[in-house]
Amino acid sequence: MSAPSSECTAILAEISAYLDGELDAIACAAIEAHCSTCARCAPVLQGLQRTVGLCRQAARAPLPDDVRARAQESVRRLLDERRRSDV
Numbered sequence: 001m002s003a004p005s006s007e008c009t010a011i012l013a014e015i016s017a018y019l020d021g022e023l024d025a026i027a028c029a030a031i032e033a034h035c036s037t038c039a040r041c042a043p044v045l046q047g048l049q050r051t052v053g054l055c056r057q058a059a060r061a062p063l064p065d066d067v068r069a070r071a072q073e074s075v076r077r078l079l080d081e082r083r084r085s086d087v
Contacts, residue, residue, distance in 0.1 A: 004040060011041050018045075019052055 004012070011034050017023050018031050035045045063071070 007034060008038060008041050011035070011038075012044065015045060015048060019048055 011031055014023065014027065014031060018028060023031070031045075035042045
């Protein structure tokens with residue numbers, strides 16, 4: 001595949017801000033228009049959108065009680081170690 005065009009490079013530079021909802025409507029529309037016709041950028045955007053969606057779903061899943069307890073104990077232990085080293 002050939003090197004990405006300057007338009008592709010500009011789009012990919014803004015893709016994270018687009019996915020995070022940090023761009024204005026005009027910038028979002030430009031990215032969407034470009035990705036609707038670009039065989040290079042469209043799969044990148046689609047893949048990242050799927051990844052973000054999966055991460056958001058995983059963040060809503062409750063932790064099993066044993067995992068939560070181990071995590072809390074690890075945090076307590078780290079805080080205790082930090083307090084001892086600060087003294």
